[in-house]
Amino acid sequence: MEGPPPLLLPDSDNATAARPGDALVATPHRPRNLGDRLWAAGLVSLGGGLAVVAGVIVLALGRLTTPLVGRVHLLEFLKGQDWDPVAASFGALPFIYGTLVTSLLAIVVALPISVGLAIFMVEIAPKGLRPIVSFLIETLAAIPSVVYGLWGLFVLVPWLRQTVEPALARVLGFLPLFQGPPIGLGFLAAGLILAVMILPTIASVTIEVLKTVPISLREAALVLGATRWEAIRLAVLPHARAGIMGATLLGLGRALGETMAVTMVIGNTPEIHASLFATGYTLPSVIANEFAEATSGEHMAALAGLALVLFGLSVLLNAAARLLVKAVKAATGSFG
Amino acid sequence: MTQLARRHAVNAAMTLLTGLAVVVALIPLALLLWLVVSKGASGLSWSFFTNLPTPVGEPGGGIGNALLGTLYLVGLACLVGLPLGVGAGVFLAERGDGRFGSFIRFTAEVLSGVPSIVVGIVAYGLVVVPMKRFSALAGGVALGLLMVPTLARTTEELVRLVPGSLREASLALGIPQWKTSLRVVLRTALGGVITAVLLAVARAAGETAPLLFTALNNQYWNFAPDQPTASLTVQIYNYAISPYEDWHQKAWTAALVLLILVGALNLTARFLTRSGLTREQR
Numbered sequence: 129m130e131g132p133p134p135l136l137l138p139d140s141d142n143a144t145a146a147r148p149g150d151a152l153v154a155t156p157h158r159p160r161n162l163g164d165r166l167w168a169a170g171l172v173s174l175g176g177g178l179a180v181v182a183g184v185i186v187l188a189l190g191r192l193t194t195p196l197v198g199r200v201h202l203l204e205f206l207k208g209q210d211w212d213p214v215a216a217s218f219g220a221l222p223f224i225y226g227t228l229v230t231s232l233l234a235i236v237v238a239l240p241i242s243v244g245l246a247i248f249m250v251e252i253a254p255k256g257l258r259p260i261v262s263f264l265i266e267t268l269a270a271i272p273s274v275v276y277g278l279w280g281l282f283v284l285v286p287w288l289r290q291t292v293e294p295a296l297a298r299v300l301g302f303l304p305l306f307q308g309p310p311i312g313l314g315f316l317a318a319g320l321i322l323a324v325m326i327l328p329t330i331a332s333v334t335i336e337v338l339k340t341v342p343i344s345l346r347e348a349a350l351v352l353g354a355t356r357w358e359a360i361r362l363a364v365l366p367h368a369r370a371g372i373m374g375a376t377l378l379g380l381g382r383a384l385g386e387t388m389a390v391t392m393v394i395g396n397t398p399e400i401h402a403s404l405f406a407t408g409y410t411l412p413s414v415i416a417n418e419f420a421e422a423t424s425g426e427h428m429a430a431l432a433g434l435a436l437v438l439f440g441l442s443v444l445l446n447a448a449a450r451l452l453v454k455a456v457k458a459a460t461g462s463f464g
Numbered sequence: 465m466t467q468l469a470r471r472h473a474v475n476a477a478m479t480l481l482t483g484l485a486v487v488v489a490l491i492p493l494a495l496l497l498w499l500v501v502s503k504g505a506s507g508l509s510w511s512f513f514t515n516l517p518t519p520v521g522e523p524g525g526g527i528g529n530a531l532l533g534t535l536y537l538v539g540l541a542c543l544v545g546l547p548l549g550v551g552a553g554v555f556l557a558e559r560g561d562g563r564f565g566s567f568i569r570f571t572a573e574v575l576s577g578v579p580s581i582v583v584g585i586v587a588y589g590l591v592v593v594p595m596k597r598f599s600a601l602a603g604g605v606a607l608g609l610l611m612v613p614t615l616a617r618t619t620e621e622l623v624r625l626v627p628g629s630l631r632e633a634s635l636a637l638g639i640p641q642w643k644t645s646l647r648v649v650l651r652t653a654l655g656g657v658i659t660a661v662l663l664a665v666a667r668a669a670g671e672t673a674p675l676l677f678t679a680l681n682n683q684y685w686n687f688a689p690d691q692p693t694a695s696l697t698v699q700i701y702n703y704a705i706s707p708y709e710d711w712h713q714k715a716w717t718a719a720l721v722l723l724i725l726v727g728a729l730n731l732t733a734r735f736l737t738r739s740g741l742t743r744e745q746r
Contacts, residue, residue, distance in 0.1 A: 167642030171559050174551030175568045181548065181612055182571050185578070188589035244485025252479055261486060268493045270730050272670030274697045275719045278704045279496045282712065324492045331489070355475035378577065385579020387673035388701060412581045412673065419585065420598075420677035435585045439578060446577035450570065 189439060192432035195425045205433060211398040211414075213423065218430040220437065222398040226315070226408035227438075230390060231383035233319025233404070238327045239376055245327075246334035251360055262335075269328035277392035280321040285312035285393055288320075293405055308403040313395035316404040321389045326379040333378055333453060337371030338364065340457050374452030381445035385438060387412035411438045497723075504720030507713055513721075517683060517699070520708045527718050529685045530699040533600075534669055534725075536687070537679055537695055540604025541668050542661075545611030549664065550657060552612065553619025557653075558645055560620065569620070575613035583610045584674030592678060600686065600693035603679025607668040615664040622656025622737075623649065659733045666729035670722065672697035696722050 196205075200218060208219020245265075249258055289312030300306045341364050349359035365372075395407025396417060411434050422428040515526030556569055587606035592598055626649050634644040650657070672695075680692040681702065696718060703715035 161640055163642045164640050167645060168559065171551075171555040172564070174548070175555035175560070175565065177548050178552040178568050178572055178575075178612060178616055181609060182575055184590070185575075185583070185586050185609070188586040189582070192585065192589045192593075241485045241489050244482040245489050248482035248486050252482055261490075264490055264493060266730075267727075268489070270666065270670075270726060271493075271496065272672070272697060272722060272726060274670070274672045274700050274704075275496070275500065275723060278700060278715055278719050279499060281704055283495070283499060327489055355471050357475040357478040358471065360478075381577045385577075385581065387579065387581045388697075392701070392704060412579055415581050415585065416673055416676055419588070420680065432585055432589075435582045439582045442577050442579055442582070443574055446574045447570075449577075450573045 185439070189432060189436045193429050193436055195429040196433055199426070200430070205430070206437070209400065213418070213427040213430075216424070216426055218426070218433075220411075220430075220434055222400050223409050223411045223414050223434060224437070225400050226318075226394065227384055227410040227412075229315050229404075229408070230318040230322055230394065230410060231380055233315065234322035234326055234383045235376060235380055237320065237323035238330055238379060241323075242327050242330035242375070242379075243334055243372060245331045246338055247360060247364075249331075249335050250338040251356070251364070262332075265328045265331055268324070269332075273325070273386060273388040274392075276321055276325055277389035280317060280389055280393040284321060285317050288312045288317055292316075297405075304402045305404050308401075308405045310405055311395070311407065313393055314405055314407045315394065315401075317393040318390045318408075318410070319404070321393055322383045322386055325386060325389060326382045329382050330375045330379040333375035334368075334372050337368045337375065337453065337456055340371070341367045368456065370452050371456035374449040374456070377445050377449035377452065381442050381449065384445070385412055385442055387416050391416050411435075500716060500719050500723055503713075503716040505717075507717030508720070512717060516685070517714075520706075520710055525714065527696065527699055527714070527721065529682065530694040530696045530718070531721065533679070533682065533686065533694040534696040537600060537603045537607060537675070537693060538665055538668050540600060540689065541607030541611060542665065544605055544608025545615060545664065545668075546661060548608075549612040549615025550619050550661070552616035553657075553660065554623060554645075554650065556616060556620040557623035558649070569617075572613040572616045576617065578613075579673075580606075580610055580671055581673040581676075584676065584678055587674060587678045595690065597690065598678060598680035598692045599690045600679055601689040603675050603693060603695070604689075606674035606678045607671060610671065610674060611664040611668055614667065615660055618660035618663060619657055622660055623653040625656060626652045655736050659736045662729050662733035662736070666726045666733070669729070670697060670726050672701055676701075696725075 196218075205218060206220055206224070208217070209221045210217045210219045211222060245261075249261060253261065289310050293306075293310030293312070293316070296306045297310065345363040345367060346359050349363040350356075354362060390410050391413040394410060394413060396409055396413060397407045398409045398414070399406070401408065415431050415435055415438075419428070419431050422431055511524055512526040513531060514528045515524060516529055517527065518525030552568065552572065556565060556572070559565060560569060584606045587602050587609065591602035591605050595602070630648055630652060631644055634648040635641070639648075675695050675698050679695060679698070681698050682692045682694040686693045700715050700718045700722065703711040703718065706712070
């Protein structure tokens with residue numbers, strides 16, 4: 129980067145010269161007149177405002193959980209299986225379990241469909257079809273959670289109870305996953321509705337990632353005699369693997385925090401069951417149901433603690449996902 | 465030759481499967497939209513938009529206060545969220561190439577994945593605890609905070625669509641940077657910024673979870689920022705989980721109204737990006 133002098137603005141620092149790929153407009157970091165200095169300071173403080181928001185979120189959550197500090201041990205809180213606010217017994221495990229089971233189920237269902245959809249959109253679909261499908265996928269993403277919940281409660285749950293769960297029990301009933309009375313409400317319903325809700329997230333990020341795969345890779349595979357699918361499997365997908373991983377983590381992050389639709393179909397019982405037909409509870413659902421009516425300070429603090437767990441999980445997942453997607457895009461840049 | 469035939473068969477089968485994935489992905493959308501429209505449309509009437517909710521069995525109840533409440537809450541949310549979100553977005557687009565910019569961008573990306581219910585708890589801690597009551601203000605703060613990260617990222621993307629040549633032309637004429645930013649870049653990007661705002665508003669209007677313990681709910685009209693306020697989404701939730709057939713019907717109709725509201729905002733945003741000057745330059 130030391131070679132050529134900066135293009136515009138003779139008084140700008142060499143250190144700030146444009147990186148390859150940047151627009152050729154150099155932005156000097158030493159504004160000359162008062163207006164420029166004020167404008168720069170204003171912009172930087174507006175940007176800093178976002179960091180302040182992040183700080184405020186952490187502080188507010190932390191402060192709400194303080195009544196619990198010293199009374200409940202963190203590990204016991206996370207490992208405890210008993211949730212009984214009246215007896216001041218707070219164990220988060222049933223909620224963590226429910227959140228993980230429903231989210232993983234959602235990923236298992238949504239991932240193959242999303243990747244298939246993304247492959248179709250990037251590699252196969254005729255040009256005219258793409259904007260239509262992407263519009264429909266955006267619509268799917270724009271539907272409010274509570275409307276999904278309404279649909280899940282009155283359409284999906286009865287269908288599961290009458291048709292799907294009895295059929296699953298007949299065919300796969302030897303697995304502990306598919307045992308017990310078909311209630312409709314429960315992990316299965318929550319996982320399926322989450323799958324529909326996270327599908328647009330995974331699909332759109334995967335589409336983005338697939339688009340960054342260099343065309344030369346496809347051409348190289350095709351010229352060696354690969355069929356279109358072989359080119360996708362051998363050249364495109366390996367290149368995009370980390371990015372698809374990132375898309376999956378983003379979807380997982382979204383599934384973990386989804387509240388309304390899950391609350392409406394999971395049955396809301398703080399229990400741990402192996403069967404997907406059983407009812408359960410998730411972190412966001414218990415917060416949604418109990419926070420407004422929390423009786424004691426400890427109960428409220430315990431719920432805030434659950435929120436803190438949820439916050440931590442989502443930050444970790446999102447950070448990992450963004451870094452993965454970014455790494456894929458950066459790697460593609462060097463291919464030219 | 466059989467090998468080749470097999471490879472072609474696999475190719476055809478996989479192509480078909482990816483096409484099938486699209487169909488499977490879109491079936492829930494079709495079912496959901498069809499159901500909301502077919503179940504909800506029968507309850508639509510003028511009084512549904514203007515009346516207060518009635519107890520079970522009493523005919524003629526509406527969602528007037530909830531609809532107004534949603535608009536009110538979203539308005540308050542804009543007061544909180546727009547300056548921060550749009551401001552941070554402009555910062556990212558104009559000065560966001562350095563280390564600090566990358567840090568803020570990453571923060572925005574991570575924050576946009578934070579569950580809305582967590583943000584609701586934050587608003588509870590910030591507003592409800594000191595005021596000692598549920599209020600429209602708390603709901604507005606929750607939705608506002610929720611808007612900030614996504615709004616910042618969309619604003620950045622759309623401001624960055626302004627071609628560099630416009631900025632160069634302005635700078636070449638000796639116009640200072642701040643004037644170039646405000647009068648040339650941001651004016652050009654105005655359509656984009658409005659799009660970003662509309663998308664954020666649509667998202668906020670559809671949120672339920674952060675309102676459950678901030679704005680709570682209200683059976684009556686409310687305009688006071690320090691009182692509990694009804695909203696369309698919370699009303700749908702309450703009606704849906706009630707045991708009454710009559711209220712279920714109202715939930716479907718209210719869901720239809722919500723979908724129309726959110727859909728209209730999204731379509732307007734889409735239309736604006738299509739027609740704006742920014743579009744031509746892509």
